[in-house]
Amino acid sequence: MKTPVRQRGVALITAILITALVSSVALNLAWDNALDMRRTMTLLYRDQAVQVAMGAESWVSSILRADLEETDTDHLGEIWASELPGLPVQSDVVQGELFGEIEDLQGRFNVNNLVDQNGEVDELALEQFQRLLLALELDPRFAGIAADWIDANREAAFPDGAEDAIYTGFIPAYRTPNLSITNATELAALEGMDKESFDVLAPHIVALPGRTGINVNTATAPVLQSLGENLSASDVESLIAERENGGFADMQNTFSTLVAPEILPQLEETTSYFQLRLVVQIATVRIIYFSTLQRGATGQVVPILRSLGTT
Secondary structure, eight states: OHHHHHHHHHHHHHHHHHHHHHHHHHHHHHHHHHHHHHHHHHHHHHHHHHHHHHHHHHHHHHHHHHHHHHOSOOOTTSGGGSOEEEEEEEOSSOEEEEEEEEEEGGGSEEGGGGBOTTSOBOHHHHHHHHHHHHHTTOOTHHHHHHHHHHSSOOSOOTTTOOOHHHHTTSSSOOOOOOSOOSOGGGGGGSTTOOHHHHHHHGGGEEOOSSOOOEETTTOOHHHHHTTOTTOOHHHHHHHHHHHTTTSOSSHHHHHTTTSOTTTGGGEESOOSEEEEEEEEEETTEEEEEEEEEEEOTTSOEEEEEEEESOO
C-alpha cells in the first residue's frame, strides 16, 4: 500500500516542478517580448525624431536663403538669430515637439585660421588667439600648442609647441593630426588642457573649413576683445551696444581706430557658416541634433556636418 502513495507523491512534486518551470519560461518570454517591443518602439521614435530634425533643417535653410536675398548683413536682430519656438509634432501615431536655435559660427574664432594654406603658422591669427585666451583668463600658451597641433610639420615650435614626442608619452598615447581639424573639440586633447579650461574656451572657438573672417555683428565679447591689442572690456561693451540695433552702421569707421590695419580685412558683416541646434522629443525619446550649414554666395545652403548629441 505504501508504494502507490509514494508514487503519487513523486508525481505531484513532478507536476508542481513542471508547472513552475513552464510558468518561469512563460514569464521570461513575456518579459523578453516586452523589452523587444520597447526597443523597437524606441528605435522607431528615434528614426522619426531624426526625420523631423532633417525636415526642420530644410525649413531653416529656406530661412537663411531668404535672409540673404533681403539683407546685405547678418546681425543678431534678424529672424534667424532668435530661438526657434517650441513646435508641436503630431501624427495619428505619435506626438512630440521640437525647439532649437541657430548660431552664426563666424562669431567665433576659427582655429583653422592658425595655419595658412601652406601649412605654416599664421602669426596674426596666433596673436589673436593668445589675446582671446587672455580675455578668458586662460593660459595663452595654448595658442602655440594648438597651432602645433594642426601645422604641417612635426617639429615642436618654441617656446609653446607640443608634437608627437609629448603626446606619445601619455597614457593612452596619441599623435598630433598635423592638418586642419573638423571639430574644435579636438583641442580638448591639447597638452595641459583640462576640462574646466576647455569648457570656458569652447563657446568662443570653432573649426571651419579653410580660412574665414569674423562677423563683428555677431562675435562674442571675448572674440571682439581679441581683435585689438588695446581693446578693453569697456570698449567691447560699447561695441556691443553700438551693434545692438541692426549691426554696425559703419563697420570700417568703427574699427579702423581700434584694431591694426592688417586685421581690418579679416572683419566681415556677413556669414557663410551657421550651426543649427535642435531638440526633438517624440513620445519618450529625445534627441539633440546639430547641423553645420554652409550658405554660398548665391544663397544655396548645404549641410556639411551633422551629429547627434555632440557639438
